[in-house]
Every structure is written in structure tokens, then in C-alpha cells.
Amino acid sequence: MxxxxxxxxNISKLYRLGAIGTGSFRQDLQHWWNLYILRKQDPFFQPGGSKSFAAERDQIWALQQxxxxxxxxxxxxxxxxxxxxxxxxxxxxxxxxxxxxxxxxxxxxxxxxxxxxxxxxxxxxxxxxxxxxxxxxxxxxxxxxxxxxxxxxxxxxxxxxxxxxxxxxxxxxxxxxxxxxxxxxxxxxxxxxxxxxxxxxxxxxxxxxxxxxxxxxxxxxxxxxxxxxxxxxxxxxxxxxxxxxxxxxxxxxxxxxxxxxxMQKFKLEQKWDTPSDAPGNDWVRFKQVQLIPHMQESDNILDIRTPLTIKFKFWNLHPGINLNVGLVLYSYSGDCIFDLLSPTASCHKGIVEGECTIPGNFLNDGSYYITLTVAKDASIPLFNLEECLSFDVEDYREDIHYFEKWWGAVRPKFPFRLQQKEMALE
Structure with missing residues (x-):
């Protein structure tokens, strides 16, 4: 072994804000005598200690036990x-x-x-x-x-x-x-x-x-x-x-x-029970948006390998119109990562649903949010649901000893072949 x-x-460290010592010569002397001569615990620097030393708001415990x-x-x-x-x-x-x-x-x-x-x-x-x-x-x-x-x-x-x-x-x-x-x-x-x-x-x-x-x-x-x-x-x-x-x-x-x-701050789902409460207008109103990470265990972290499925439902309030949904992914620095448009669907009055999956090993690590846009005839915007989902993607580098930020907005894992064809001549 x-x-x-x-x-x-049992290491603890207390700092006092805005002053040095206890505030009085008598208490400073007592503090020194107890600590260095009698080898006792400091009465002034203990939780719940002398009220004359300092109020709690004047103390910061940098470490505790x-x-x-x-x-x-x-x-x-x-x-x-x-x-x-x-x-x-x-x-x-x-x-x-x-x-x-x-x-x-x-x-x-x-x-x-x-x-x-x-x-x-x-x-x-x-x-x-x-x-x-x-x-x-x-x-x-x-x-x-x-x-x-x-x-x-x-x-x-x-x-x-x-x-x-x-x-x-x-x-x-x-x-x-x-x-x-x-x-x-x-x-x-x-x-x-x-x-x-x-x-x-x-x-x-x-x-x-x-x-x-x-x-x-x-x-x-x-x-x-x-x-x-x-x-x-x-x-x-x-x-x-x-x-x-x-x-x-x-x-x-x-x-x-x-x-x-x-540390991750997720907004992975939003729901609205009735059209009157839901975001939208006279054309469409959203019922649900949801981001589903494909992870084996729920407590795993969402990293660059994780596939993400975006699902959504909305009420179509007009019969017989051709609708498209645009999915726009932004980084929190404001850069548009991609703008993806769904196929056109002929929709009747009622609930319309859709989904899209972002594959794993595509996004770079960082913080992102999604905006969904409903359009008529792929050209006439009807409603934008801004920043409806947000998520963080963490880094993962197996057997790669490079630790700076990986370049690029995306980080795809494309097929990439490398092999030696000929040996060097003696």
C-alpha cells in the first residue's frame, strides 16, 4: 500500500474583510497569546465566536473543514x-x-x-x-x-x-x-x-x-x-x-x-397547455418544444459525441396551407452555426409536429440556443419562436493531447484515412 x-x-481558512486584526489592541494581544503561547484554538476566528470580533458579513470562510x-x-x-x-x-x-x-x-x-x-x-x-x-x-x-x-x-x-x-x-x-x-x-x-x-x-x-x-x-x-x-x-x-x-x-x-x-444551464423543454397561453399569432401557436440528448445514463454530461433530437408541436390555425419550419442554431456569441429548413408539408387546421436530429461528433464544444421559424410556402415568415431551447456542449478528446480551444464552429468526425504505403529503403 x-x-x-x-x-x-479539518482545514479551514477565515478572512476578515476591510481590516487587519480584531479591531482592538487587547483582543489582538489575547489572540497572539492563545495562539502562539498557549497553543489554543483562536477564539476570534471560530464560527459563532466572539461577537466583538466581527459580524458575519465581515468574514469570508475561504475553506471549511x-x-x-x-x-x-x-x-x-x-x-x-x-x-x-x-x-x-x-x-x-x-x-x-x-x-x-x-x-x-x-x-x-x-x-x-x-x-x-x-x-x-x-x-x-x-x-x-x-x-x-x-x-x-x-x-x-x-x-x-x-x-x-x-x-x-x-x-x-x-x-x-x-x-x-x-x-x-x-x-x-x-x-x-x-x-x-x-x-x-x-x-x-x-x-x-x-x-x-x-x-x-x-x-x-x-x-x-x-x-x-x-x-x-x-x-x-x-x-x-x-x-x-x-x-x-x-x-x-x-x-x-x-x-x-x-x-x-x-x-x-x-x-x-x-x-x-x-455548471450546465439547460432549457431543454417548454410546454403550453392551450393556444391562448402559447406563443404565436393568428397563424400558428406553439404547443411544445423539446431537446432530447441521446445518452445512456441521465446523469452523463452532454458532450460533442452526444446526438441531439429537437421535437416540436404547434397549432396550425388556418386550413389548407403549405408550411415549413426553419431550425436555426446559434452560439451564445451570436454566430449562426446553421439554418436548416424542413420539407414543405400541406397542413390542415390542427396540431402539426416535427423533429430533427443533430448527429454526434458534429458540434464543437460551447453554449448554443435554437430558434424555430414557421414559414408559409418556404418564403413567407409567419412566426419566430426565439431562443426556445438552450444547451451546453462539453469537450471530449480521447487520446488527443491538445488542450487549447478546438478551432471552428463545428467539429465533424468525417471518415479520414491515414496509412503508410511503403517502408523506407535501407
Whole structure:
């Protein structure tokens, strides 16, 4: 059984808004005496504590009662919306920030990449900063020198290695910072949103290196990212934080699915019982619109592989007219993805229904809405039902280690053949 290298027990972190300390010298002194001399729990920074300290509206619990263990060689992804406490948790584990309550027990050397180039001296060159970072991590000059060429080659900034880092671009900065953190052989590597800065090639190298150090070298990684595909690819387990509370911990794919499902904002169906209540006019009035994702399980996420069927019903209020329905799909940025027109149908007075299926592996990931347009003789618009359905499509990339946004409004999976015909001659 793998050893536990990080043990997080009842970690909470309270911040007070708009002030430093408790508000009085006597209480500040009491706070210091209890915390550092008597080693007691802080009476001022407890839920339901001293009312003289601050009203609840002046306090923010960035983390509340967080508990988990990390085994040696595990890669743990930490996900959640902005402000959920991810970076605060990493800073506490890295011993940059002290928790209000609870303890963190760790075993081994920790290397943290929480902000780009943290710890770099702006006046020193890239070469000098590599050696300084190594010394901070407890390595000897010989150990750093043995890894130096590999670090520089990974960063891709060989020609600028003797230039002061204050002249580096943000991309060069993050390349060198990650290269140093990943190659100086820490037992635990803590990474916060490093993939948000680099280009596609750098992201691929970063993920490849992190997979290498976990699976080949048996080192441990804590990884914060908003890129769910990267979390699924790299991490064995995931922790979902929401407003400082740990909502879920478990296998990365299961936790990511639950997180994405909670973020998706669907309007998948609308119904109207009578024509008098329904949207429309003297020509037509809609009875029902519905979007049906074809998923094996209802709690699965809607991603680019999912076929979507749009069904609709409307009351035709005029006998003997030729009707068409146009289905227009828009992205929420306002771009028209496609405008599809149904065949013409000769309709009598009564209920008319129709359906259309968007195949899987056609749409790119993103947010979309649908407008339905009823027309007479394929040329005379009768009524538009604007934004009647809306949905989100999530990303999915099996065995593809490219993590930037995929180009294009659509992302079709057409037949595409590639094979080697001849072997190279000796």
C-alpha cells in the first residue's frame, strides 16, 4: 500500500474583510497569546465566536473543514469555479498561508508553482535563477548542474538563458518556471493554473512531463486547472471545491462529470397547455418544444459525441396551407452555426409536429440556443419562436493531447484515412 505523503485534517481558512486584526489592541494581544503561547484554538476566528470580533458579513470562510489524504505517486486534480478556495488550499499545503483551524502533515520535498515565476529574482539571469531555485529546494550545486541542460532544453529559451528574467515575455517566464519546478525532483509538485499561460506546444510538454513524473518516477502532483480535459487526462482522483466546501472527492472522470453537470444551464423543454397561453399569432401557436440528448445514463454530461433530437408541436390555425419550419442554431456569441429548413408539408387546421436530429461528433464544444421559424410556402415568415431551447456542449478528446480551444464552429468526425504505403529503403 502506498505511503500517505499529505494528510489534510479539518482545514479551514477565515478572512476578515476591510481590516487587519480584531479591531482592538487587547483582543489582538489575547489572540497572539492563545495562539502562539498557549497553543489554543483562536477564539476570534471560530464560527459563532466572539461577537466583538466581527459580524458575519465581515468574514469570508475561504475553506471549511477540508479533509483528505494523498498517497505517494497519486495525481490529484482540484476543480471548482473562481473563488471556490482552490488556490488558498494549495497555499496552505505549501506552507505559504497558515490555516485558521486544522493541520496539514506532509512527507518529502514540496515544489510549488502557484504563480508564474514565483521566487525568481528579476535582476538575475535565467541561469542564475535556476541555481537559486535548486538551492531553495535543498539541492546541491552538483545536483542542479546535472539537471541544468535538461531544464533549459525543456524551457526552449536556450538563447536567452543568460538574459535577466525581467526582460522575458510572460510565455518565456512560465516556460522556465515550470521547467525548474518539474525537473528539480521534488517529492510533491504543486501546480496552479500553469496551463492557462502557455501555448499549445508548451501545454502538451507540461502535461507529458507531469504524467512522466507521476507514473514513471512515483512522485505526487496536486494540480489546479479549469481545463477539465487536462484533469481527466492527468489525474487519478479529483477534488471538487464549491465556496470553500469540499463537495466531492473520487475518480477524476466521475467528479468532473458531476461538476460540469452542475455548471450546465439547460432549457431543454417548454410546454403550453392551450393556444391562448402559447406563443404565436393568428397563424400558428406553439404547443411544445423539446431537446432530447441521446445518452445512456441521465446523469452523463452532454458532450460533442452526444446526438441531439429537437421535437416540436404547434397549432396550425388556418386550413389548407403549405408550411415549413426553419431550425436555426446559434452560439451564445451570436454566430449562426446553421439554418436548416424542413420539407414543405400541406397542413390542415390542427396540431402539426416535427423533429430533427443533430448527429454526434458534429458540434464543437460551447453554449448554443435554437430558434424555430414557421414559414408559409418556404418564403413567407409567419412566426419566430426565439431562443426556445438552450444547451451546453462539453469537450471530449480521447487520446488527443491538445488542450487549447478546438478551432471552428463545428467539429465533424468525417471518415479520414491515414496509412503508410511503403517502408523506407535501407
Amino acid at each position: 502506498a505511503d500517505t505523503v499529505i494528510q489534510v485534517e 477540508i479533509n483528505f489524504d494523498v498517497k505517494q505517486g497519486e495525481s490529484i486534480g482540484i476543480i471548482g469555479s473562481n473563488g471556490s478556495g482552490k488556490s488558498t488550499l494549495l497555499k496552505i499545503i505549501s506552507r505559504i498561508v497558515k490555516p485558521t483551524t486544522g493541520t496539514v502533515k506532509g512527507k518529502g520535498k514540496i515544489s510549488s508553482l502557484l504563480e508564474v515565476g514565483t521566487g525568481f529574482n528579476q535582476e538575475l539571469t535565467g541561469r542564475e535563477n535556476i541555481f537559486i531555485s535548486g538551492y531553495i529546494l535543498g539541492m546541491s550545486k552538483a545536483e542542479v548542474r546535472s539537471k541544468f541542460d535538461e531544464i533549459v532544453a525543456f524551457s526552449g529559451i536556450e538563447e536567452f538563458i543568460d538574459t535577466p528574467v525581467k526582460r522575458y515575455s510572460s510565455g518565456m517566464y512560465v516556460r522556465l518556471a515550470f521547467a525548474v519546478a518539474a525537473h528539480l525532483e521534488p517529492d510533491i509538485l504543486i501546480v496552479d493554473e500553469v496551463l492557462a499561460v502557455g501555448d499549445a506546444d508548451f501545454q502538451k510538454k507540461c502535461l507529458g512531463k507531469m504524467k512522466e513524473v507521476t507514473h514513471a518516477d512515483g512522485r505526487t502532483i496536486l494540480f489546479v486547472s479549469h481545463n477539465m480535459q487536462a484533469i481527466n487526462t492527468l489525474c487519478d482522483k479529483a477534488i471538487w471545491l464549491n465556496k470553500g466546501i469540499m463537495k466531492e472527492i473520487g475518480p477524476s472522470s466521475a467528479v468532473v462529470n458531476k461538476y460540469i453537470a452542475s
